[in-house]
Amino acid sequence: MTFAMTSDVDDAHPPDSDTELTSAIDAHHYVRDNCLDDGPVGQVGLEVEAHCFDLTDPMRRPRWDEINATISGLPGLPGGSAVTVEPGGAVELSGPPMDGPVEAIIAMQADRAALRAVFAQAGLGLVLLGADPLRPAKRVNPGARYQAMETFFEASQTGAAGAAMMTSTASIQVNLDAGPQGGWADRVRLAHALGPTMIAIAANSPLLGGKFAGWRSARQHVWSQLDSARCGPVLGASGDDPASDWARYALKAPVMLVSTASKKHVTPVTTWVPFADWADGRAMLGDRRPTRADLDYHLTTLFPPVRPRRWLEIRYLDSVPETVWPAVAFTLVTLLDDPAAADVAAEATESVATAWDRAAQMGLGDRRLADAAVRCVRAAAERAPAELEESMQQLVRSVELRRCPADDFSDRVVKRGIATAVTELALGES
Numbered sequence: 499m500t501f502a503m504t505s506d507v508d509d510a511h512p513p514d515s516d517t518e519l520t521s522a523i524d525a526h527h528y529v530r531d532n533c534l535d536d537g538p539v540g541q542v543g544l545e546v547e548a549h550c551f552d553l554t555d556p557m558r559r560p561r562w563d564e565i566n567a568t569i570s571g572l573p574g575l576p577g578g579s580a581v582t583v584e585p586g587g588a589v590e591l592s593g594p595p596m597d598g599p600v601e602a603i604i605a606m607q608a609d610r611a612a613l614r615a616v617f618a619q620a621g622l623g624l625v626l627l628g629a630d631p632l633r634p635a636k637r638v639n640p641g642a643r644y645q646a647m648e649t650f651f652e653a654s655q656t657g658a659a660g661a662a663m664m665t666s667t668a669s670i671q672v673n674l675d676a677g678p679q680g681g682w683a684d685r686v687r688l689a690h691a692l693g694p695t696m697i698a699i700a701a702n703s704p705l706l707g708g709k710f711a712g713w714r715s716a717r718q719h720v721w722s723q724l725d726s727a728r729c730g731p732v733l734g735a736s737g738d739d740p741a742s743d744w745a746r747y748a749l750k751a752p753v754m755l756v757s758t759a760s761k762k763h764v765t766p767v768t769t770w771v772p773f774a775d776w777a778d779g780r781a782m783l784g785d786r787r788p789t790r791a792d793l794d795y796h797l798t799t800l801f802p803p804v805r806p807r808r809w810l811e812i813r814y815l816d817s818v819p820e821t822v823w824p825a826v827a828f829t830l831v832t833l834l835d836d837p838a839a840a841d842v843a844a845e846a847t848e849s850v851a852t853a854w855d856r857a858a859q860m861g862l863g864d865r866r867l868a869d870a871a872v873r874c875v876r877a878a879a880e881r882a883p884a885e886l887e888e889s890m891q892q893l894v895r896s897v898e899l900r901r902c903p904a905d906d907f908s909d910r911v912v913k914r915g916i917a918t919a920v921t922e923l924a925l926g927e928s
Contacts, residue, residue, distance in 0.1 A: 515791035522749055522774035525793055529745035533806040534676040539835045541595040542602040543673035543809075544827060546610065547817055548624035550587045550617070551924045556917050560587055560622055562638045568620040575612050577605030585639040585647075586665025589613070589624055595673070599831040600883055603824045610820070614926065623924025626823065627907065628668060628703030628717035628816025632916050635661040635707065643755065646766040647799075650754045651724075653768035659723035666706060667717040668817040672830050674810045685834065686740040688844055689804045690733055691851035692833060693814045695870045699893075700826050701861040702816040702903035705911065714861030714904040717816050721801070722855060727751045731854075732802045744806045749774040754799040756784050756792065803854075818903050821928065825893035828886055829878035839877045846873035861902040868900045 519525050550565055552558045562583070569581050569589075579591040591609050596602035614624055635658075637644055644664060651660025677685050701714035713719045721729050732747045733740070753767045753776060767783060773796050775781045776788050788796075797807075803814040818826055833843040847870050850857070862868040875890075875897045882890040896902070910919040 515789065515794065517790050519777045519788050519790065519793065522777040525773065525777040525788075526742075526745045526749055528790060528793060529748050529797070530741045533741050533744050533808065534679070534682055534810075535808045536679040537675060537677070539675045539677045540597060541675050541809075542597075542599045542831055543593055543595045544602050544606045545590060545592045545669075545671040545673070546606060546626075546823065547584060547588045547590045547668035547670070548626050549630050549668055549817075550589055551623045551625055551920060553618070553621050553623050553921065553924055556632055556920045556924065559633055559636055559638060562587070562640060564620075565589065565622075565638075568617055568622060571620075572613065572616050575609040577607075577609040579606065579609040581613070583639055584664070584668075585637045585641075585644040586630070586635065587638045588668050589617075599828045599835075600885055603827055604885065607824065618926075623921075623926070625920060625923045626668070626702075626817045626819055627923070628701070628715055628818075628904075629662075629706045629711075629720070630666040630668075631703075631705035631907075631911070632708055632920050633666075635665045637661070637665050642764045643757075646755050646764040649766040650768065653766070654725065654752075654770075656724055659720055662706065662720045663724060667703070667720055669717065669813060670700075670815045670817055670823055670827060672812045672815070672827055673807075674812065674831065674834060676806070676809055682740050683738050686804065686806075686810070687733065687737045688840060689810055689812060689834060690731055690737075691847045692830065692843055692874075693731070693803050694850050694853040694857035695847050695867055695874055696826075696830055697814055697816075697854065697857040698861045698864065698867040699829070699871050699875065699897060699902060700815045700818050701858065702818045702907065704904040704908045705916065708916065710908070713859045714863075714902055715816055715858040718814070718854070718858035722858070724801075725752070728754070728799070729801045732804060732806075740806065747802070748793075748797060748800060749777070751796070751800055753783060753796060755795070757795050816903070819906075819923075819928075820926075822889055822893050822896070822903065824886055825875075825878075825882075825889040828882060828890065829875055829893070832878040832881050833874055836881060839881060842877040843874050846870045846877075861904055862897060862900040868897070871897045 550560050579593045582590045593606050651657050703716040706716040753771045756765045771781045805811040832839050850866050879890045879894050
């Protein structure tokens with residue numbers, strides 16, 4: 499199998515995507531049967547988002563045409579990443595699937611270096627933080643999808659959180675094989691159980707919109723303010739059948755957008771219509787019943803922390819500094835793909851497996867999360883190759899001191915001020 503290298507809206511549809519769904523049961527079967535691919539583990543895909551800042555005026559949000567003109571001057575990236583622009587102007591690199599974490603990390607490091615060099619020549623810097631610490635939320639991407647999303651969030655009384663999510667947050671996403679079908683339940687459970695501990699390790703967004711947020715991961719807090727039917731964890735009561743859990747989740751979630759076949763026109767849905775109601779004919783959107791293409795598109799508007807997309811897309815990490823993101827990515831992959839490390843992780847995270855909010859607010863200041871984090875990063879460090887030794891050692895030291903990247907950035911802000919701290923990061927100063 500291969501992972502997607504581009505945004506959600508570019509997912510390929512099967513040849514029968516125009517087939518009309520006959521019922522919610524039909525839709526359930528379609529999602530359940532297509533959400534995870536049976537096969538070995540081993541491939542790794544990385545996606546890294548960075549906020550774009552003007553090097554001379556960090557309060558200014560670079561324009562859409564300005565960012566895209568800079569991207570158009572990029573040479574072919576050595577690691578093969580695709581480049582996209584998020585609604586608020588954050589720039590995302592989406593790497594191709596590689597055989598193992600080390601190859602994926604090295605390729606992404608090369609692409610990050612090439613991207614940063616071209617942006618620096620244009621007077622722009624790319625900052626790895628989980629949330630924009632300085633500027634108010636503002637959309638610069640004119641895409642119809644994002645305009646419609648704004649309307650949806652405003653109608654659902656989550657306009658501020660929706661705007662912050664779209665335009666002021668950034669993450670590192672890790673894509674992993676679903677693995678053999680017989681192990682899906684344990685693998686998906688562990689991917690969720692690791693969430694709070696990895697959030698605490700990678701928390702890197704203590705400020706949002708010019709002030710301290712009171713959370714180590716303001717990014718995670720923003721996501722928690724959105725509708726849990728769209729952004730909450732997927733797992734059912736037992737977690738024994740993650741494919742069916744995902745199908746139930748998807749059908750209960752309200753429809754956000756209805757797209758035309760060409761995706762040039764997108765209409766927001768401003769009333770609460772679970773997809774199941776549309777599929778069963780209890781509600782008609784666009785004066786019609788949904789097709790499989792509509793269901794595929796609906797799935798791209800669901801944002802749980804672990805999302806099945808034939809593979810597992812792990813979405814809960816803040817964007818973290820250049821020096822430690824390789825270690826963070828390696829740690830997460832190792833704890834899921836290495837059987838012995840996975841056993842350590844399952845035991846270490848058992849008592850904090852649902853502590854999502856505590857992790858986002860306290861980071862490693864919570865003793866139980868810190869204890870779990872130490873065990874997890876040490877297990878990963880024991881398996882780290884020489885290429886990642888420096889990054890892993892830095893991560894282990896920080897975790898043992900119960901410090902996450904948010905603590906380091908907070909110290910920098912207190913000492914230098916927000917604007918200066920952002921500019922230093924945009925210039926690549928450690």
